[in-house]
Amino acid sequence: MREARSLQTMKLGTYYVVELPEPDDFEFWRERARALIQCDVPPDRIAWIEPGGSGDLFAHGERRAPVPAGDAPPVRANRRFVSLAKNAALHSDPERFALLYRLLWRLQANPRMMEDKADPDVRRIEELDKNVRRDSHKMHAFVRFRLVEDEETDGEHYVAWFEPEHHILRANAGFFMRRFANMRWSILTPQGSLHWDTETMREGPPAERADAPGGDPMEDLWRTYYASIFNPARLKIGAMLKEMPRKYWKNMPEAALIPELVAGAQKRESTMVEAGTLEFEERPETLAAIDKAIHACRKCPIGELDNQAVMGEGPQNAALMIVGEQPGDQEDQSGRPFVGPAGQLLDVHLEKAGIDRQAAYVTNTVKHFKYVQRGKRRLHQSPGAKEIDTCRWWIESERAIVQPKLVLAMGASAARGMLGKTVSISKARGSPIALEDGSELWITAHPSYLLRLEGPAREEQARLFDADLAAVKERLEELVG
Amino acid sequence: MLNQSTGRRTRSVSYEFSAFFLRGLGKAYWRTYKERMASQTILEKLAILADAAKYDASCASSGTAKKNSLGSAKGIGSTEGMGICHAYAPDGRCISLLKILLTNHCVFDCHYCVNRKSSNVVRARFTPQEVVDLTLAFYRRNYIEGLFLSSGIVKNSDHTMEQIVEVARILREEHDFRGYIHLKTIPEADAEIVHRAGLYADRVSINVELPTDSGLTRLAPDKDARQIEGAMGRVKADLVEAKDARKRFKHAPRFAPAGQSTQMIVGADAATDADIVGKASRLYDNFRLRRVYYSAFSPIPDASAVLPLKRPPLIREHRLYQSDWLMRFYGYKPTEVMQATEADGNLPLDIDPKLAWALKFRDSFPVDVNRATKEQLLRVPGLGVKAVQKILASRRHRTLRLDDVARLTLSITKVRPFICTVDWRPVMLTDRADLRTMLAPKTEQLELFAA
Numbered sequence: 046m047r048e049a050r051s052l053q054t055m056k057l058g059t060y061y062v063v064e065l066p067e068p069d070d071f072e073f074w075r076e077r078a079r080a081l082i083q084c085d086v087p088p089d090r091i092a093w094i095e096p097g098g099s100g101d102l103f104a105h106g107e108r109r110a111p112v113p114a115g116d117a118p119p120v121r122a123n124r125r126f127v128s129l130a131k132n133a134a135l136h137s138d139p140e141r142f143a144l145l146y147r148l149l150w151r152l153q154a155n156p157r158m159m160e161d162k163a164d165p166d167v168r169r170i171e172e173l174d175k176n177v178r179r180d181s182h183k184m185h186a187f188v189r190f191r192l193v194e195d196e197e198t199d200g201e202h203y204v205a206w207f208e209p210e211h212h213i214l215r216a217n218a219g220f221f222m223r224r225f226a227n228m229r230w231s232i233l234t235p236q237g238s239l240h241w242d243t244e245t246m247r248e249g250p251p252a253e254r255a256d257a258p259g260g261d262p263m264e265d266l267w268r269t270y271y272a273s274i275f276n277p278a279r280l281k282i283g284a285m286l287k288e289m290p291r292k293y294w295k296n297m298p299e300a301a302l303i304p305e306l307v308a309g310a311q312k313r314e315s316t317m318v319e320a321g322t323l324e325f326e327e328r329p330e331t332l333a334a335i336d337k338a339i340h341a342c343r344k345c346p347i348g349e350l351d352n353q354a355v356m357g358e359g360p361q362n363a364a365l366m367i368v369g370e371q372p373g374d375q376e377d378q379s380g381r382p383f384v385g386p387a388g389q390l391l392d393v394h395l396e397k398a399g400i401d402r403q404a405a406y407v408t409n410t411v412k413h414f415k416y417v418q419r420g421k422r423r424l425h426q427s428p429g430a431k432e433i434d435t436c437r438w439w440i441e442s443e444r445a446i447v448q449p450k451l452v453l454a455m456g457a458s459a460a461r462g463m464l465g466k467t468v469s470i471s472k473a474r475g476s477p478i479a480l481e482d483g484s485e486l487w488i489t490a491h492p493s494y495l496l497r498l499e500g501p502a503r504e505e506q507a508r509l510f511d512a513d514l515a516a517v518k519e520r521l522e523e524l525v526g
Numbered sequence: 527m528l529n530q531s532t533g534r535r536t537r538s539v540s541y542e543f544s545a546f547f548l549r550g551l552g553k554a555y556w557r558t559y560k561e562r563m564a565s566q567t568i569l570e571k572l573a574i575l576a577d578a579a580k581y582d583a584s585c586a587s588s589g590t591a592k593k594n595s596l597g598s599a600k601g602i603g604s605t606e607g608m609g610i611c612h613a614y615a616p617d618g619r620c621i622s623l624l625k626i627l628l629t630n631h632c633v634f635d636c637h638y639c640v641n642r643k644s645s646n647v648v649r650a651r652f653t654p655q656e657v658v659d660l661t662l663a664f665y666r667r668n669y670i671e672g673l674f675l676s677s678g679i680v681k682n683s684d685h686t687m688e689q690i691v692e693v694a695r696i697l698r699e700e701h702d703f704r705g706y707i708h709l710k711t712i713p714e715a716d717a718e719i720v721h722r723a724g725l726y727a728d729r730v731s732i733n734v735e736l737p738t739d740s741g742l743t744r745l746a747p748d749k750d751a752r753q754i755e756g757a758m759g760r761v762k763a764d765l766v767e768a769k770d771a772r773k774r775f776k777h778a779p780r781f782a783p784a785g786q787s788t789q790m791i792v793g794a795d796a797a798t799d800a801d802i803v804g805k806a807s808r809l810y811d812n813f814r815l816r817r818v819y820y821s822a823f824s825p826i827p828d829a830s831a832v833l834p835l836k837r838p839p840l841i842r843e844h845r846l847y848q849s850d851w852l853m854r855f856y857g858y859k860p861t862e863v864m865q866a867t868e869a870d871g872n873l874p875l876d877i878d879p880k881l882a883w884a885l886k887f888r889d890s891f892p893v894d895v896n897r898a899t900k901e902q903l904l905r906v907p908g909l910g911v912k913a914v915q916k917i918l919a920s921r922r923h924r925t926l927r928l929d930d931v932a933r934l935t936l937s938i939t940k941v942r943p944f945i946c947t948v949d950w951r952p953v954m955l956t957d958r959a960d961l962r963t964m965l966a967p968k969t970e971q972l973e974l975f976a977a
Contacts, residue, residue, distance in 0.1 A: 161923040163930040186610045190667045203666060223594035224604040229665060263663050269569055270664075273576035274625060275615035278824040284618025288611065291916050299613055307616050314837070316775040319823040430635075430644025434830055465832060466635055466747040467644065 061091045065142070068236075069212035070096045078146050082120045083113030093100045093142035093242075122152055125159045126170075133173035135212045137179055144169055148496040152231055174268030180211045185220055187293050190230060191261040203230040206257035212236060218246055233257050266300040271299035271508055275507055277310035278317065281383050282400045328442050332361060335442050342439070345432045352377050357408025357443055364525050365404070365517070366449035367391075368440065370410035370458040374423050382407050387493040391455075393493065394507075398514035400521075402489075406447050411436045412460030432460050449526045453517055456491030477520065485520070489513035565648055572660065574650040578630040578641050579676060582733075583789055583819040583824070585611075587622040588887035589707040590728040590784035595704050603665060603672070605703035606726065607884055610671050621778045623674040623708060624664055632678030636734050636746040637737070637830035638794045638823060646828045651680075654693040661697060665705055671705030672728070673697070679712065687715035687723065694726035706784075713749075715756035720757065721781075724764055729784035729816070732757050737805045741795030745832070758813040761786050765814065785816035791847060793839040794823040798871030800864045803849055807860035810853070820846045845873040853879060855911055856904045876966045880908040884944060885962055892952050893942040895926050907965070908940035939966060 063077050074093075080477075081091060092106060122130075130145050137146075148166050152158055161167055192201035203225070214232070218239050220294050221232065231240045233252035240247040285303075294300035329335045339354040348354075352486035358381060375385035383391055395402050410433055416423035428436070440462050444452070454460045463486050464478070470490055478486040490513075495506050585601075588609030595601035613622035629651035630641040633680070640647055653659075675693055679686050690709055695943045697703040706755075708728040711720045724730050732754055736742045739751040763941070768781030786808060789800060806818040824838035849866075850860040866873060866883040873879050884891060884907045893902045895917055902913045916934045920926060928950040932938040942959060943952045 064614035116872070157923070160919045162920045163924065163926070163933050166697075168933065182608075182610070186612050188668050192667070205668070220606070223596045223606075225602065225666070226595040227600055261667065263667060266572055266660070267664060267669050270572050270576050270624065270626075271613060271615065271621065273573045274580045274621060276617050276619075276824060279619070279822070279840060281618030281840075282616055285614040285616050288620070289614040297613065301617055303639060317827055317829070326723065354655075394896060424682075429646065431646065431828060431830070434644075434832060449804065459874060472793050 059086075059090065060106040061063060061086055061108075061111070062094060062108050063091060063094065063142075064094045064108065068097075069135045069215055071131050074142055074145065075132060077110055078149055080110050081146070082149060082153060083117035084111040086111065087222070088147040088485070089144065091143070091146060093146070095139065095142070120153070121156060121161060122148070122149060123156065126152060129159075129170050129174045133170050135177045135216055136139055136173040136327040137211045139418055140290060141173060144173070168390040177211050177255075178211060180209055181213050181217050181220075183293065184209055184213060184217055185295060187289075188221070188232060189297060191258040193258050194265070195229065198413070200229060202232065203228055204257050205230070205232050206254050207232055207234050208296065209234060209236070210292075214239060215248070222246060228414070260298075268299050268302055272306060275306055275310075277313040280307065280310045280314075282307060284475070304454045328445065330446070332443065332446055335439060335446075339439055342412065344418045344438075345435045347371075347413045347432055349430065350413065350416065352414040352416075353380055354412045355380055355382055355409060355414070356412075357382060357406055359406030359408075359447075360404065361406075361447055363404060363447055364404035364450045365400070365521055366406045366408065366444065367402075368452060368454045368459040368462065369409045370456050370493075371409050371428055372414045373377060373425055373493075374414065374416070376409075376413035382409055382420075386496055390495060393512055394514055395512060398518050400514060400518050406443075406449060408440065408443055410440055410459045412439055428458055430461065430467065433458055434465065437462055437465065444482070444484075448482070448484075451517065451521050452480065452486045453513075454486060454488050456494065459491070460488045475516065485524070487513065487517050487520070541626045547843070568656060568660070571650040571652055571656070572626070575626045575628075575630060575647055575652060578647070578678075579625045579627045579674075581621075581640065581821060581824070582674070582710075583677060583821040584624060584708070584731065584817070585620050585622045585674065585785060586784075586787075586817065587708075588784070589816065590706060591780055593704045595702070596944075598702055598704075601702035601704050602662070603703050605671070605704070605706050612669055612671065622671045622805055623706060624661055624670045624672070625674040626652070626657065626660075626676075628654070628657065628675060628677035628686070628693070629680055631680045632676045633681075634679055634746070634748040636749065637832045638735075638745055638791055638826075639830070640826040642830070644830070654689055654696060657693045657697045658701070662701060662703070665703075670705075672703075672708070674708040674710075676710035677712075678947050679714075683712045683714035684716050684719060688710050691719060691723050691726065694723065698726045700785045703840055708784075711757065711761070713754045717757075720760065723920070724761065724768075724782040724789065725779055727782050729787060730761055730782045731787045731789070733789045733792055734758075734772070734805070734809065736795055736797060737790050737792075737797040737802045741797060745794060755812075758786065758809075758815075758907060760790070786813065787815055787817040787819060788813075789819040789821055791842070792820050792843050793825050793836075796834055798867070798874045799842070799849070800867050800871040802846060803853075803860055803863050806850065807853060818850060820850075831843045841875050842872070845875065845879055847881045851874060852883075857901055858883070880905070881940075881962075881965060893944060894946045895931055896921055896947065906941060906944045908935060908937055908944075910936075 061081065065073055126148065129428040131302065133141055133145060137395050144166065148170060151166070151209055159167060160342070184207060188205045188207050190205045192360055193202050193204055195202040214234050214237055221230065222241055225241070229242050231238060233256055238249035238252045240249055294303070301471055329338055339356065342354065355376050369383060372382060373387065374386045376382055376388070382388070392402060411428045413434070414425045415428050417426055452463060454463045457467060457470055460470065460473060463480070469486065470488060473488040475489070477487055480486050490506060490510055492510070493509060495503055536539045586609050587605070587967055588607065590605050592606055594604035594606070609622055611622050613621040615621055618972045627641070629649070630647065631649050631651060632641045632643055637645040657673070657675065664670045665672070674695070675690055677686050677690055678943065694707050694709060697707065707727045708729045708731065709723045711723050711730050711732050713732050720730070734754055735749065741753050742749055764781050767786060768778065771778035790805065792802065809815050809818055820843050822838035822840050822843035823833070828933070852863055853860060862883065863879060865886060867872055874882050884905065890905060893906055900914060900918060903917060904911070905907055914936045916930065917926065919940065920930065920934065924930065925948050928942070928947045930936065931941065931945065931947060935941055943965070946952070
């Protein structure tokens with residue numbers, strides 16, 4: 046039946062030429078294609094020409110649309126085809142309308158053809174659709190508005206210059222309208238322009254880059270953000286280029302930074318790694334070896350000062366280890382721990398508590414004296430958390446050899462050296478903390494703290510200090526038995 | 527960096543090295559340092575607070591409720607379901623949101639964190655209004671999809687959380703901002719404040735930080751695993767309740783329509799991939815998370831001595847994400863992913879976990895592409911979800927040959943040993959002992975990827 050009718054209506058040999066008014070006019074294509082299918086015009090008898098395309102080759106073609114017979118069957122197209130075709134029509138490929146017609150033609154015979162993903166025509170339309178969707182997505186992402194003060198309306202006007210690859214401008218007007226509904230904005234492209242005044246959308250002629258503003262002060266902040274959010278230790282240029290190809294860079298203010306960031310990345314990373322790398326060798330096995338090693342230690346900046354390392358002293362099998370903060374001026378000069386004012390005060394209180402200093406191993410958390418020079422005087426500086434953490438290696442090595450049953454840490458630095466975290470002395474003092482090796486840690490204030498106080502405050506702190514020492518003495522007797 | 531002659535901070539790309547200069551400065555310098563803090567410009571603060579935020583992996587802006595500003599009196603912004611990456615940094619990561627900290631002052635002392643109390647990095651602090659202005663200025667120029675706000679803990683958890691919520695409140699209520707907002711919530715903060723955060727935000731997240739409780743105790747002494755999970759549980763309850771309310775009342779308020787997510791640091795403690803996958807699947811099950819992000823522990827300025835710095839284990843991170851995909855989209859159970867690990871409990875680095883699983887369970891292959899179920903096809907190395915859908919659609923129309931499959935996949939070489947078609951059987955291939963070597967990418971490629 047269909048065969049017979051087509052023989053009657055088809056003009057054999059007629060060549061149809063369809064000129065599209067706009068390169069993205071899907072509706073026009075749809076109307077013409079519907080009529081041509083109904084007149085049974087096969088795909089190879091039609092030339093689809095977009096504006097600017099050369100129609101001369103087909104000078105003798107039939108330019109009027111054919112009129113289908115009144116009883117021509119309706120053209121069938123499924124939803125999948127229409128949704129793909131709407132996007133594919135925006136592609137810059139000149140063959141796109143011919144491809145769409147060929148698919149529509151074949152769909153009439155095989156309505157389920159779109160499901161056959163291995164078919165070359167189906168694969169091609171899917172590819173076009175994918176390219177157009179990607180181009181639209183990149184437009185949503187990479188359009189960069191620049192603010193200009195509008196003299197006419199005395200308001201803010203945001204203007205962008207963008208170069209899409211396909212004919213996607215009009216199709217994406219809605220996205221920017223919905224997003225920036227209450228902003229006056231224009232998007233200029235080589236194919237046309239869009240202008241939104243918060244109420245209506247106006248289309249304009251193609252524009253040039255020079256029509257768009259050249260900069261925006263806010264771009265300095267944006268570039269700062271871009272540079273700062275980049276982690277130089279994770280350089281993956283390929284991954285960046287895959288999603289943000291070079292062709293987009295020229296219209297993105299932040300892209301100018303990329304070469305510089307990439308070039309500096311490895312240096313920044315290795316600087317960070319080196320600054321944090323602690324390559325200690327094997328743990329020393331004797332106290333003498335530790336003594337030798339700490340004199341050579343330059344793992345933190347304190348070691349670089351004009352000072353000498355001060356080793357702990359006392360019996361190697363001491364049950365009690367007393368840990369201070371760091372050597373002071375006098376300790377540094379004599380090379381022995383706790384010989385200065387704080388050491389003398391410590392001796393007084395130890396004696397009062399009945400603890401024999403000679404039987405204890407006395408040492409410091411940080412091995413070198415940290416100071417700032419003020420004229421002829423060297424003023425004590427507290428070690429930083431990083432320096433304490435770095436120096437833990439040595440106090441741990443000493444503990445491993447001496448194996449004390451009880452460690453008395455005096456002051457916040459010593460507590461951090463033992464625990465690896467900063468604790469509050471007032472909260473931590475007075476009760477034992479179990480250490481991993483089975484020994485006990487007691488925390489108290491540093492005697493130099495007492496030296497800094499005066500009057501009742503000092504008396505109160507001295508009382509607490511004595512109480513701590515008394516508790517340590519009592520506990521030590523229990524432990525040693 | 528500090529300019530030696532003038533003593534003033536010069537504007538520089540990175541503030542990381544400033545810690546080096548500040549270390550060892552005496553108390554005499556402290557006053558001038560404080561003055562400098564007070565006079566920091568927005569640009570300087572942004573540099574510091576974005577730098578401090580870059581270790582958070584997530585920058586997603588997808589999967590939230592659709593909204594736009596059309597027809598509103600002064601509103602700005604839209605979310606249309608699909609996330610948009612407005613730029614990519616040279617680390618290959620998407621820049622979708624303005625990801626900053628409100629402040630990098632912090633009372634916590636977590637060893638892996640650049641902002642910990644004991645770190646010597648330069649500190650800065652934004653006011654909520656400054657963050658709002660910056661967000662809107664960036665948004666209007668189409669630089670971003672919205673804001674991802676986190677913060678160091680200042681004063682206490684409640685105060686910090688209040689400040690974070692205040693930023694979201696100004697954006698939503700005073701500016702009718704309809705873009706994306708992701709708020710980091712603080713587990714120790716009051717539940718009521720966290721709840722308000724969810725009412726303004728598209729997504730809320732709480733970082734579990736480390737895969738094991740022991741790791742957390744050791745490296746984040748101020749945090750508590752139970753507290754973190756408790757907070758995630760409360761967020762889940764809020765999510766469920768809000769969803770239920772919206773079914774019954776059209777105008778019930780939304781609560782974090784893009785759900786909650788979390789992040790785990792990989793490579794800072796001794797946890798194996800099996801531990802991590804196990805933890806992630808428990809989190810997915812218990813707290814209905816949208817995503818578990820993995821962040822390869824990377825060198826930070828002024829690092830804690832507890833953590834030796836190495837190049838970040840980026841490939842390991844990548845393998846964990848692949849395993850995450852296997853569980854979320856390919857129907858693998860966590861136990862099956864764990865089966866793909868090697869003797870040391872880690873996933874192989876040279877091949878992807880799906881291939882590793884297939885090589886271990888060769889009796890499940892070859893799979894006949896013309897007959898196999900969707901579940902079976904999804905297990906074939908080299909076949910993605912889309913390729914499987916295409917195969918299922920195409921085979922209704924034709925009996926697939928190897929060429930047809932080749933057209934539907936990226937690389938037929940990878941797929942071939944595991945499938946049969948009418949014209950192809952991998953006779954001995956599937957059982958070859960050196961199959962792994964044949965299919966593993968060349969080492970040069972691996973190096974290139976790692977760089």
